[in-house]
Amino acid sequence: MPKKKNDTPGKLSLDNIKDLLNKKAGMTVARHLKSGDNPTNVKEWISTGSTWLDSIICRGKRAGIPVGKITEIAGLEGSGKSYMAAQIAANANSMGMEVVYFDSEAAIDEDFLMKMGCEQGKFLYITAISVEQVLEAVESVLSSGSRKILFIWDSLANTPTVTDVEGTFNPQESIGMKARILSKAMTKLTVPLNETSSTFLVLNQLKTNITRDVAAAMIDPYVTPGGKAMHYASSLRIYLTGRKAKASYFYDEKGFRAGSEVKAKLKKSRFGTEGRECRFKILWGGEHIRILDEESIFAAIKDSDRVNKGGAYYSLVKNDGSTTKKFYAADFPDLYLEDEEVREAAQSIIDEEVILKFDKREGDASKFYDIDAEEDVKKKVANE
Numbered sequence: 001m002p003k004k005k006n007d008t009p010g011k012l013s014l015d016n017i018k019d020l021l022n023k024k025a026g027m028t029v030a031r032h033l034k035s036g037d038n039p040t041n042v043k044e045w046i047s048t049g050s051t052w053l054d055s056i057i058c059r060g061k062r063a064g065i066p067v068g069k070i071t072e073i074a075g076l077e078g079s080g081k082s083y084m085a086a087q088i089a090a091n092a093n094s095m096g097m098e099v100v101y102f103d104s105e106a107a108i109d110e111d112f113l114m115k116m117g118c119e120q121g122k123f124l125y126i127t128a129i130s131v132e133q134v135l136e137a138v139e140s141v142l143s144s145g146s147r148k149i150l151f152i153w154d155s156l157a158n159t160p161t162v163t164d165v166e167g168t169f170n171p172q173e174s175i176g177m178k179a180r181i182l183s184k185a186m187t188k189l190t191v192p193l194n195e196t197s198s199t200f201l202v203l204n205q206l207k208t209n210i211t212r213d214v215a216a217a218m219i220d221p222y223v224t225p226g227g228k229a230m231h232y233a234s235s236l237r238i239y240l241t242g243r244k245a246k247a248s249y250f251y252d253e254k255g256f257r258a259g260s261e262v263k264a265k266l267k268k269s270r271f272g273t274e275g276r277e278c279r280f281k282i283l284w285g286g287e288h289i290r291i292l293d294e295e296s297i298f299a300a301i302k303d304s305d306r307v308n309k310g311g312a313y314y315s316l317v318k319n320d321g322s323t324t325k326k327f328y329a330a331d332f333p334d335l336y337l338e339d340e341e342v343r344e345a346a347q348s349i350i351d352e353e354v355i356l357k358f359d360k361r362e363g364d365a366s367k368f369y370d371i372d373a374e375e376d377v378k379k380k381v382a383n384e
Contacts, residue, residue: 027195042066042235042271046095046150046199049087049291052278052300053264055350056368057236059272060359062351064091065201066271067148068194070186070233074204074224075240080262080282081203082107083116084240085152087291088201090117092150097122097199100141101152104128104159115289128159131178135185138200142192149198156182157205157225179227186233202230206239237268250281259283259292263371273358277371294333301349302329303367316345 012020018030045064047054057063065071065088075081086108089099099122113123128134138151153159161181163174193200206222222239224230231237241263242248252258263279280296283289301307306317313326324342327335335342357363 042068044068044095044197046088046097047091048084049091049293050264050278050280050296051293051347051350052280052296052354053238055300055354056266056273056276056278056358057269057271060355062355063271064088065199066235067199068197069235070190070193070200070202070230071236071238072202072204072224072230072234073238073240074206074222074267075262076206076222076242078260079206079240079242080260080284081240082154083282083284083289084291085154085201085203086113086116086118089113089123089150089152090119092199093117093119093122097148097150098124099150099152100124100126100137101154102126102128102134102137102159103154105155107154112289128153130165131156131159131161131181134159135181135189138189139185139192142189142196142198145196147196147198149196150201151198152201153203155203155205156230176227178225179229182226182229186229190233202234204230206241231268234268235270236266239265239267241265275369276358277369279371292333294336297336297346297350298329298332300354301346304349304353306345306349306352316342316349318345319348 014032018032021030022028042058042063044067045054045058046067047064048057051062054062054064058066073081073084082105085101089101090113092099094117099118101123103125104127110125113125114120126137134153141149141151156178161174161177163177167173189200192198204224204226206224209217209221209223211217222241242260249257249260259282261279261281263277265277266274268274269276278296279299281292283292301316302314308315308317308323310326312328314329314332315323315326317323318341324339324345325335327342332342336346337343358368
């Protein structure tokens, strides 16, 4: 009886090898290059609520939080981590995704979530009792076959381990415990998250890097608790810090604090944009709670050649070469929302200045990486 084509050892085709390995694993682990289902390719993104931040996350495109991956947002106290998480949750809901929110800080309430745009029927709120409970819950939901879930953990730093809960206040009892648990958990969750097109957004705290190595502290002034597991497992890590001095807050017409301005830096990005920075304002001191996206858009584009300035007036150059109506800088946010021509021109300019020029390596690289340094130079030149 003649042998079949691939019966001879060493004669298996790549298709046969792929089928064999996938059957043995019980899931799709082997793929051809450019097959269209490569797990490293992100097909969907959840907007952060900031156009500028979305525009710096992935090289060559406007992105956001990558679906199917792990993202860590770490920030100083009061830097807007929970506000951003709620905004991302609302944006996920609007995409048809369901949200499972683990809260260890009692940092948000139902009214706050509703104001941000979260939908009751697509949002599950869970009190985070322990690190183990959070991670086991995520694993259970993923193993059930549920798809396109956004898990938000607020926050890793404030969630105790079971040993912490059941033990005394002696820190030596549980030293290194959280890091060891996370190291094991992240390796278990990475593939199931991708296979179910689910997303894990972990909020964390930034703490001062206390070390004898002065040079290391200058390079990395902040560290995150929980060991190195999140550093390795995350596809995207964002650091949130406040602006310098008076720029940290902004005020309403009566002098009350209405919100804060945040600087975001990509500490890690598997999408070719590590180190990039942007800034935006978060409105939290009134009836409306949101990211003031319009103001940050103008800050991102105002130095473009397509923004004309004459005295106190500005105008934008449209794609066809004509210009929009003139406006004061303070009027741009309202005009952006109300005037379609201004909005389309601004979107086109931010794509050109923030996305395409970085992708093509055009212009001054420093403006993409160090916003404060660029502004300091401008102030110095103006004073001279």
